Amino acid sequence: MNTASTEFRKRVRMALADDELQHAMGRAKGGFVLNRQKAIAEFPEFHQMTDAARDIKDHVLMNLDLYLEIYEKKVLENGGQVHWARTAEEASTIVEGLCRRSGARKITKGKSMVSEEINLNEKLEKSGMQVIETDLGEYIVQLASEKPSHIIAPAVHKTRNQISKLFYKHHKPMGYADKVSERKEIVQQARSVLRNHFVESDIGITGANFLIAETGSSVIVTNEGNGDLTSVLPRMQIVVAGIEKVIPSLEDLSVFLRVLARSATGQEISAYTSLYSGPRANHADEEGPEQYHVVLVDNGRSSMLGSEYQSMLRCIRCGACLNHCTVYNVIGGHAYGSIYPGPMGSVLTPLIDGHENNTDLANACTLNGLCRTICPVHIPLPDLLRNHRTQQQRRKLTPFTGRFFFAIWVYLVRRPHFYQIVLALPIWVLNRVGRKSGVIKRIPLANGWTNSRDFPCPSAQTFQRQWRAEMRKFNA
């Protein structure tokens, strides 16, 4: 078994045994799902809207080169600058260069998954800059020296108690002598600490939920308002975004906004939706950044275009597939070992980071299909995961034992008569064992199944045998 796989299993085992994590995940589980359901029930046009969202994304992806050119032209007209990055390394180097050349010391950041993808914080800190995450969830995981465990709720795995301890440790030297433990106090303290960072910051870095070709705007959607203070107050604004984020016009934006917040948090719209379109000079404004940069990141995306994985580029990072995933909800985001967890992450990570290190992700899935039905841009996530599995099987990336048993299975199902003969014996045995109680409590070599649930007792004969017998009776 390769090391990545061993690591994954280890992380899952740790996650399942981690009481605080299980407590936090248990708390979070139902809320998102329920809120989304309520929001959709109140909005009869929702499904029409998701179809429209999918169609817009498909259209843009088929013409992505053209849309990016139009968007770029518009940003330049607005007085902004556009930078192109083929890889994660190129992207973080561009941003680091911009920050270093401008003599920045303190950098505030809005929540951005792409910046996690390109390992931006590490790069900037290595160059001696202070980077401060300003989304409360991101700030918490930054204090804990961790990565986000959910794409829209980065600290969902943390309990209040853990946050309280973290704040005490990090804020006490700043003069906050008392330990805060109530939710309200925690939020107030973060507000107070981060306010000073906002005004002292030299550069603000955010992601973008959408880029609009028509106006050259970057759009950010938040509930806290941190993304806006990050964008507006510093003298330089840097937006880092994947190339798939571009959409045609303002009307298209409205379609996405209507499905995004409902799918993500069950809101009709998030508290703040902001469109930023360049530096202050071009608009004769007295405020806003002096420089406006957009860094567009490929990092594996262009190779998904035109492939069977193209639909994954529709993803608007709403997080609904995580919230609805039976596996994610028990193991949490960190167990996946990648920046993007849950169903969307299990599809995306091997495409960005290669199959070799990520064989288990596509297999840590029950294929119950829920993520497909709730995805607001109709990404067939289970099909894509199945594709991954096929690829791994073909390239012999999965563990030998798994492949060996699969080979036997394939051999058998292709020979129905033989299959029945082979299966009749174990079924008969299982029936003998469990006949009395109706369930089987333990099956040797299959503890993984019986440790946490009972195995229902099969009937004495296979379905096909019974069927044949019935047919004989019927014909006679």
Next chain:
Amino acid sequence: MLDARSSLFAALRVALTGGEQRSALARSAIEDRVHTTRLSARPGTNMDLVDQYCNKHIAVHGTVNRIAGFHNVVAATEEYCSQQQLGKDLVVGSGAILDKVMWPPEWSANKRPANVSDKIVLSEAYAGISETGTMVFIPKSRSPASQIFLGTHHIVVLDSSLIVACQEDLWRIIRTDHEVFPRAVNLVTGPSKTGDVEQTIEYGAHGPERVHLILVDV
């Protein structure tokens, strides 16, 4: 070696057209798509726009006071401030209504950008969106973004005739009003909030803790 931009576009074209350059026709079709307004489904309602607006605003934890005429703005502000025990020191933005308001001498009404320690900020919205109870701001030098995000209490004045049905109507108005699309457009719906501690909503994360709307029938 190709620079990043060229090789990225080359990769895109290989995936999309088998490496062919795009025709002028394809290009202009996409230009057209970007610049022609195409309406998809939009949410319907049979409610009065202003009523729906107020309901939605209240549903996201906002409060409303509807008044007749700009000369009642001071009284409405006073009512809110005394309710909240806030005093009479505030930052005031500008706009068609706020520019006409005369502040009596007991008020200290400062026309300046807000800073981190300002408690009360009064500003005027550019428009309202009935669909979601959203306040729209187009921060210019005279009504800066700091006024939207930094106060603890954000009191917003809005001319009720500027409430539109849905986002699409807003985009239309902005395009008509502005030759060049504004540098910043902020859609604000309710106070700032976070669910990052135990997935339970707390208000006043970084932006205002409370948003109070003074709706003016001009």
